[in-house]
Amino acid sequence: MSEYRIQGATGEWEVVIGLEVHAQVTSNAKLFSGAATAFGAEPNTQVSLVDAAMPGMLPVPNRECIRQAVRTGLAINAQINKWSRFDRKNYFYADLPQGYQISQLYHPLVGEGSLTIEADEKAGIAQDKAIGIERIHVEQDAGKLMHDQHPTRSYVDLNRSGVALMEIVSRPDMRSPAEAGAYVRKLRAILRYVGSCDGNMEEGSMRADVNVSVRRPGDEFGTRTETKNVNSVRFVMQAIEYEARRQVEVLEDGGRIVQETRLFNPDSGTTRSMRSKEDAHDYRYFPDPDLLPLELDDAFIEACRASLPELPDAKRKRYVEGLGLSAYNAQVLTAEAETARWFEALLAEGARIQGKSEGDVAKASANWLLSELYGALNRLGKSLEDSPVSPERGAQLLALVADGTISGTIAKQVFEIMLESGDAPAAIVDARGLRQTTDTGAIEAAVNKVLADNADKVAQYKGGKEALFGFFVGQTMKAMQGKANPQAVNELLKKALG
């Protein structure tokens, strides 16, 4: 067990971490208005009268956003609250047109749930660990201020104003930056599987508020700080690392930690104080009188449940137990929804054209995807989404190997040509005459020539240096331009060498 500890001058410290992740709900429309939500649109082009808080405008909940939040809750095995309510969080800011954010303080839509992060020895996570999730509530995003458009004025872009967010609040269950990183990655994977958030941290559709405190192992929780709006897994880990060390230094110097909000600077990897609890806002939360309580019936919740895809944990288990994949391969293949989708398409097509079960083609498919395809994509700087080879073509290639049309070696060549030309593997094999030959006459002739040309090595082989067999195979294959059936080559060589 390699627990994460900070070595201070006065001894060891344990870090306690809780995360509030804001995830933008995938929906064509905002939480309370009909306005669109496309990223990167011209400023103030996706703003309805409601989003701009014009006089007399009223919010109406978007059912799709509620549905996505419920599905997310179900995916983390959480309690779905059939009765929830929206509250107003009141504060003034230029990016907040209403002067309040509609959120859920008192009665969130989703209650207690959890997710599991996997053991990762390299990262110091000794075993699988459940991280508690206290709640998920639904709220509006704010707009954006632009300070670089004018020398003395700030501009306001309300495109994001009113976009639906899920705030996913974890328990303070994490004890190292690695655990926090794993939590964010796992949460993002679940959101992407569910399809409730695209998890795109660069575009700001997922960001985290990081709560950190330190304590002597086994002590009570220390005072925490909250570092706002951290927008990558790496930054979350950096922020924790920096903040924990800073707190240890303060404490060991006889200081005390102030409960405060801090900002993360991605350039320096440091945090700095934004405001302390003393000058924190009094948000004057109260139930939003423009909205009725949100009441969900069993049918709605069951429909949400029925619409959930197979989730990563279940999928991983099935890959190992049902498909016979190694735990490692199953883990890698299920970590991202897109990878699993690709793999399953490959598998389905492979099984179909080979007339076999998915289990029969799973190992070869997984190996090819993780080594050949990933290797090529890495080289090309591409991702699965823009892979030049489709799952169908990949399956065709694997089928050609499986039925002996080409050898594994030739398959690599064919794959390279597929990457460049985009052609179908069978067409490449035919056009280039790469079809594997079982013509024993031709192979026999090649074998005889190889043995005749290498009489010295034949003598050595016969003298006991049996490792030379591989050399004869290689030479024969070379003479056959790789197209000879390896099994036939083996047999004929053995026969010729007596």
Added chain:
Amino acid sequence: MTNLTDLTVAQIRDGFRAGDFSARDVAEAFNANVAAARALNAFIVETPEAALAAADRADKDRAAGTLKPLSGVPIGMKDLFCTQGVQTTAASHMLEGFRPTYESTVSQKLWDAGAGMLGKLNLDQFAMGSSNETSYFGNVISPWRRGNGDNAPLAPGGSSGGSSAAIAARLCPAATGTDTGGSIRQPAAFTGISGIKPTYGRCSRWGIIAFASSLDQAGPMARDVRDCAIMLEAMAGFDPKDSTSLDMAVPQWEAGLSSNLKGKKVGIPKEYRVDGLDADVARVWDDGIAWLKDAGAEIVEVSLPHSKYALPAYYIIAPAEASSNLARYDGVRYGLRDLPEGANLQDMYAATRAAGFGPEVKRRIIIGTYVLSAGFYDAYYTQAQKVRALIARDFARAFEACDVILAPTAPSAAFALGDKSADPLSMYLNDVFAVPASLAGLPAMSVPGGLTQGGLPLGLQIIGPAFDEQAVLNAGLAIEERAGFTARPEQWW
């Protein structure tokens, strides 16, 4: 020829339909009255062209045989309803010059029903007030006077003071009002007209500038009960743009009018008969009881034990919601912006809101901010919500024993402008009989009941169970038929 401006909505509608006069005749007559009554300051914006345009459409529709329910009827629009292209201010400097690009649901429904707009009616600023003295655009003067040479300008009531004054002075046959804690009923009572606040949710709030969302409800004001029924039918209806809108069919209230109350029970809440109740008010209340008995109703005493907590609860909940609803007036996107030299964002907020809001609005924002703040929330807001629930329960129990409740609308007749403006508490007390029905979301109306010794109108209030506007209107009609209220202000303006 009849004086067209003396006609009720029903008479205009029917006379126009029958070909007795054109819609343009009607619009011109009311336009002339509006223009001649500027001394009352009932309108913030006059829109004679809009009234004429609607009238011309109505005349065409009549020729084409495509008449609508309110074809030929011009009305006044309280300046709390957003009207597309027409300045909408809530009587606040904050929104001076604001021209919405959209039309409120209620006003749109009225235009769709064929009504025309005479103008935007003055009101208490953001509908906060009971005398129409908080308008940035000046007081509305009631057309009523005490007589006996006492020409002190009187309050038309509030917040729908422009609406009440304009109807009483024959500047329009009907108008829209909004009622948060009596803002339709009290001004109706002060000016000798009728007005109904329907069940919360009957009329869409979309496009009405918000004061207190859980209480705000639009309703009509007119000279009699039938006109209120006609108007309310046009204004009410489910609106998917308002989450609190009632998804129920709109009853045919006009067709359902009946003043025969045989078999009905009328509850008299004993807690409303407070010590020191004004003698005129008590007398008119007794008259009302006698009239309803005469109409066939049985009179029963009911108890609304939490009534005395209604006013304090109201003056916590309404300001709390207002403090949040009015946060959007920040100078950033529309309306007034006061940006002093070298000011930062906070300075701009402070300067804009200091200049844009009147003293009563500021008072309520401060009260509301206070009652919602950390450490006070439970003592005030949570407690007030509990009181609100108890008041609703009081009514629910009372309506097990009766069909409607009869009470005074206001504790006194109209007071003189300036009489109460220095003392907010005595002003707030004006709403004491009105706010319980608001807190419970119940339909309630005021009809003229009689005059004080001094000759000023007094109103009687009928409160009904949720969704039963018909019972309220019918009891109102029974009173109207028996009260014989024909008094009208003598024209001095």
